Amino acid sequence: MDRSHNRGSSSYRLWLTTASLFVMLFVLAACGSGSGGATNPTPGVTATTTTTSAATASPTTAGPASGSTGAPTKPKVPLIDIRMLDRMNGWALTKTQILKTADGGLHWKDVTPSASPITSQAVGRFVDANHAWVVNALENGDSVTIRRTIDGGRSWQATTISSMAPNVIDPPHFINMQEGWLEIVGSPGAGNEQAEIWHSTDGGLHWSRIYTTAQPGKYLTNEGFKSGLSFKDALNGWATLSSDTGNSLNSGLYVTHDGGKSWMRQAIPEPQNIDAIGTTPPVIFGNTAILPAYTSTNGQQKLLLYVSHDGGESWAPTTPVALQTSNVYVIDPLHIWATEVQTGQFFYTSDGGKTWQHSASGPGKIQALSFTDTANGWAVTESSLLHMANGGSWNVINYSIQ
Incomplete structure (x- = not known):
């Protein structure tokens, strides 16, 4: 998402899997408000752990990355994520590979660390041509591995942390090359999800758990389905919920002013006569921020954007648009x-969400988007990679992997 949550970038990409979020909205609206949920101990600590975690992890170094210039072409497999840095250079993920391109997506080099392969649960944060983080949870396990490269994938350093059995991992959020946060989310149940927040100050080589929703508290708890984190600086950040157990009076926006060690609910103006509302992490540009939100009313789903011009202290909504x-x-x-979820139709705004236009040319049902400027973008479907150049139509890229 940043573009992927890289606050130093002049433009920012936000991935949102809101089809599943809306399903959660309906389920939670039917369930009504919850009472919090289980507070079982997480591995390595008890349920009464303080906000400063004693759990830490140290890095190991993986061997040389696989793939090299001029290597034989590998079997072509679908991409599941993409992050283009400019019109030529970018990163992508498949279910088992970390890839790089230097020609706009036509050819991809496999830079997956040979000694530490990834799985379909991997998520990535790609900042520039040299710096990237890829996080992977072991299936049916209670550990998470964070891989870091500072040389464009030629070598990787891997750190494994012990955590609860993860169901969802939010890509790490770094405000610079050293300091970042990671949210690990457990399996949902009865309108609840446990989550842990981890913090690094050395570029992801070591991590400490600073918060768990299982600890007693009245703010960010197990209640609600978690949708991610976003940080403006070392102290100020947001945690969001796709829904807070169907309570239309709570948009699921939480704010921290101490780097994620404690959280409080932040109120925002909400539309009237809604059944449920959820938010996803704000996208921040200095003191200006965009907070996507999703509502449901009698089965109709709408998208609206909240805008802040004072660093997130206050938010004003745009007019909702009927769009799932x-x-x-x-x-x-x-x-x-x-x-749009069902049809794959493409919508865009050039005035911050005040008005929306429907594009006659759409990429179809997509899994990921990446834009380098207002006229050039890439889209990943279940089986294809598409490219839009200079605001024109979407064309399939017949890519290869080496």
């Missing part, structure tokens, strides 16, 4: 794209 979206991509405070 699966992807929202924010490149700057004015230019935002969204795709």
